Amino acid sequence: MESILVLTHADETGAALTKASLEAVSAGIELAGRIGASVSIGIVAVDAQAAGAAVASSGARLLGVFGEPFGQARYSTDAAACEALCRAAQATIVLAPGSSRFTRVAAGVSHRLGGFIDTHITALGGTANIEASRWFYRQRIEAVLSRDARPWFLLLDSGTHAAFAGEATPAQVEQVAVQLPLIRTTVSGLRAPTQGAQTIRPDAKLLFVAGAGWTKKQPDGQTHVPEAADLILGFLRGAGASLGSSKSLVDQGSEGQSVLPFLTHLNQIGQTGATPRHPKGLATCCHGEEPHVVGWRFIGERRAVSLDANCGWTRGKADVVYVADAFQVMAKLNALIGSVGA
Numbered sequence: 001m002e003s004i005l006v007l008t009h010a011d012e013t014g015a016a017l018t019k020a021s022l023e024a025v026s027a028g029i030e031l032a033g034r035i036g037a038s039v040s041i042g043i044v045a046v047d048a049q050a051a052g053a054a055v056a057s058s059g060a061r062l063l064g065v066f067g068e069p070f071g072q073a074r075y076s077t078d079a080a081a082c083e084a085l086c087r088a089a090q091a092t093i094v095l096a097p098g099s100s101r102f103t104r105v106a107a108g109v110s111h112r113l114g115g116f117i118d119t120h121i122t123a124l125g126g127t128a129n130i131e132a133s134r135w136f137y138r139q140r141i142e143a144v145l146s147r148d149a150r151p152w153f154l155l156l157d158s159g160t161h162a163a164f165a166g167e168a169t170p171a172q173v174e175q176v177a178v179q180l181p182l183i184r185t186t187v188s189g190l191r192a193p194t195q196g197a198q199t200i201r202p203d204a205k206l207l208f209v210a211g212a213g214w215t216k217k218q219p220d221g222q223t224h225v226p227e228a229a230d231l232i233l234g235f236l237r238g239a240g241a242s243l244g245s246s247k248s249l250v251d252q253g254s255e256g257q258s259v260l261p262f263l264t265h266l267n268q269i270g271q272t273g274a275t276p277r278h279p280k281g282l283a284t285c286c287h288g289e290e291p292h293v294v295g296w297r298f299i300g301e302r303r304a305v306s307l308d309a310n311c312g313w314t315r316g317k318a319d320v321v322y323v324a325d326a327f328q329v330m331a332k333l334n335a336l337i338g339s340v341g342a
C-alpha cells in the first residue's frame with residue numbers, strides 16, 4: 001500500500017499554513033481516498049501545533065518539525081526538516097506545494113532519499129497506477145506520467161486544487177526530531193522590490209493585464225504615462241489584482257520609450273512569458289494577439305477593454321470586450337471601488 005506524505009509549510013507568521021500548502025493537502029486526501037493509501041501531513045513551522053489546526057479535521061496523521069530555525073526559508077534547515085518528515089512517515093509518495101521555499105529543496109531531499117521528483121504537476125489521476133499530469137512546451141503539450149520508482153516526489157502547481165477548508169480544531173502534531181545542520185545563512189531583514197510595489201500576486205482572484213496602448217499617443221495626440229501609472233496602480237491596490245503585461249509594453253523599457261516603472265519582464269504573459277492561473281482576467285489597452293493570449297490558457301472568465309473593435313479579443317478570445325477608452329473605464333472603475341491613484 002502506498003504511504004502518502006503531504007509536505008506543508010507555514011507562512012511568514014510561522015503559525016498558519018500557506019494557501020498552496022492547503023491545496024496540496026486537498027490533493028493528498030483526494031488521492032489517498034481514491035487509491036486506498038494512508039496519508040500523513042508533514043508541517044514545517046515555528047509553531048506546528050497552531051499551523052496544524054487548519055488540517056486537524058482531515059483525519060490525516062500529523063507530523064511536525066517545529067521551532068525558530070524553521071521560521072525562515074533556508075536550504076539547510078528546510079531540506080533537513082523535509083528529509084526527517086519523509087523518513088518518519090516512510091512515505092512512498094510525497095506531495096508538496098510548488099512554492100519557492102519547497103521548489104528550492106525538494107529535488108535535494110528526493111536525492112537524499114534515493115527517490116525521483118517531477119515538478120509543475122497540475123493533476124493527479126489513476127487508481128492502480130498513480131498518474132501525474134504536467135504541461136510541456138509552453139503549455140502546448142500535456143503529458144501524463146507514472147513511475148515505479150519510490151519515493152516519488154510531486155511538486156504541485158498552485159491554483160490547480162481547491163485549498164483544504166476543514167474546520168480549525170486543536171491539532172495533535174507528533175514532533176519529529178531533526179538534527180540541525182550547520183546554519184551558515186541568517187536572515188538579517190527583508191528588502192522590498194525596488195519599485196516599492198509587489199505587483200505579481202499568484203493567489204489574486206483577478207489578473208489585470210496592461211498592454212502597450214497605455215503608453216501610446218491618445219486621441220488628443222499626447223501620451224499620458226503618469227496618468228496610466230496612477231490608474232493601474234490604483235486599480236491593483238483597490239482590487240488586490242495581479243499585474244500582467246504584454247511583451248510590447250515591457251519591451252519598451254529596453255527600447256528607450258516611455259515605460260511604466262513598476263513593470264518588468266516578470267510581468268509578461270504569453271508564449272514567451274508566464275501562464276498564470278487566476279479565475280478572472282481583464283485586459284486593457286492590449287490587442288489580444290495570439291502570442292499574448294496563449295498565456296491566458298488557464299484564465300477562467302476573460303474580459304478586455306480596447307479601442308479597436310477588430311482586436312484579437314473580439315475574435316473569440318474574450319467572453320466580453322468593451323470597445324472603449326481604458327483611461328475612462330479604469331478611472332470610473334477606480335471611483336466605484338473607492339481606490340485612489342498612486
Ligand SMILES: Cc1cc2nc3c(=O)[nH]c(=O)nc-3n(C[C@H](O)[C@H](O)[C@H](O)COP(=O)(O)OP(=O)(O)OC[C@H]3O[C@@H](n4cnc5c(N)ncnc54)[C@H](O)[C@@H]3O)c2cc1C
Pocket residue numbers: 210211212213214216218245246247248249268269270271272273274284285286287288289290291292295305306307308311324325326327
Ligand atoms: C515569437 C514571438 C513571441 C511573442 N511572445 C509574446 C508574449 O509572450 N507575450 C506577449 O504579450 N506578446 C508576445 N509577442 C508579441 C505579440 O505578438 C504582440 O506584438 C504583443 O502582444 C502586442 O502587445 P499589445 O497588444 O500590448 O500592443 P499593441 O499591439 O500595440 O496594441 C495596443 C492596443 O491598445 C489599444 N489602445 C490604445 N489606447 C487605448 C485606450 N485608451 N483604451 C483602450 N485601448 C487602447 C489599441 O487599440 C491596440 O489594440 C510575441 C511575438 C513573437 C513573434
